[in-house]
Amino acid sequence: MLERKGGEGEPPSRCRWRKVGCHCGAMNEFRLSKRLETVASFIPKGAVLADIGSDHAYLPCYACLHGCASKAIAGEVADGPFRLAQQQVEKSGLSHLISVRKGDGLSILAPGEADCITIAGMGGALIARILGDGKEKLAGVKRLILQPNIGAELVRRWLLDHGWELVAERILKEDGQIYEVLVAERGDARRxxxxxxxxxxxxxxxxxxxxxxxxxxxxxxxxxxxxxxADLTAKGQSEAAERKKRELERKVQLVEEALL
Known part of the structure; x- marks a missing residue:
């Protein structure tokens, strides 16, 4: 999220987000969180961006203000974040560049409408579901920038199964949390x-x-x-418990080998 400036008693006429040369309604710079700044760093210059699950539309605003994106679409499924995104775009003076839309996942897009899609701050299973449900909307998309909070392996598996090649990954720590950012383009998914x-x-x-x-x-x-x-072992030997235990033991083995 954007970095707050000022306390709770700050007059409502003053902008409460830290900007460069801030006067509300103007096209000023935002300071994003480290997590979203990392996502933004992979947006190709001049891209037509679709940010799915855009929340307050911070990422599209930042991308347009910095020239990463030539224009953008901010998608939200929930009423509250949708209205907040509309307000943020309006306050930033970006209504001519950013279209805020309400809908589930990629349903807000027409095929070929965007060439770069960002989905950040969701679970990996949900990101994979959004991509799968909206596969036909990926026509013309050149780059996916995905930031799963958990379950990144589910996103990698979806990309592999659907012909998207991972071209970059980043891992970062912010406020005690660790995040992964995955960047994919059409290509040799196994490369x-x-x-x-x-x-x-x-x-x-x-x-x-x-x-x-x-x-x-x-x-x-x-x-x-x-x-x-250890808990599964203590609880007994049901078939489901044994299966889960073997799965976790295999993961432990794979990770320990990687950390050697």
Whole structure:
């Protein structure tokens, strides 16, 4: 989200977001969170952007103000965020560049209308569902920039199964949370993978980079999985418990090998 400026007692006539040379309604610069700034860094210059689940439309506003996007579409399914997005676009003086639309996922788009799609801040299963449900709307899209809060492996699997090649990944930490950003383009979907099973889970680029944040994330996951395995062992030997236990033990093995 955008960085707040001022306290709760700030007069309503003053803009409450930190901008450069701020006077409400003008096209000023926003300071995004580190997470959304990372997403924005992958938007090709001059792109026609569709931001799905846009919340307050911070990302499209930032992209248009910085010239990353030539124009944008901000999509929201919920009434509250939809109205907030409309207000933010209006206050930013960007109504001529950003269309705010209400609808589920990619249903707000016509085929070929956008060439870059961002979906940030959702679970991986939901992102994969949105892409799957709106496959016909991906005609003409050159780049997907996806930031799953959890379940990134489900997004990688969807991209692999539908001919989208991962071209970049980033991992970052902000306010104690760790986020992954996946960037994909049409191409050879298997190209980035050397060890498919491990890299669908870990990310092919992230696994090779093996950064401190990457290692921190997966050490946390191993600890969590081992606790679950111990709980499953203590609760008995049902078929479902055994299946889950084997699945987690395999994940622990893959991650421990990557962290060696």
């Amino acid at each position: 980035p993978y050397r060890h498919l099973e491990a890299e669908l889970l870990l990310g092919p680029f992230l696994r090779r980079e093996n950064s401190e944040v990457f290692r921190e994330k997966w050490k946390r996951e191993i600890e969590n999985w081992k606790r679950i395995i």
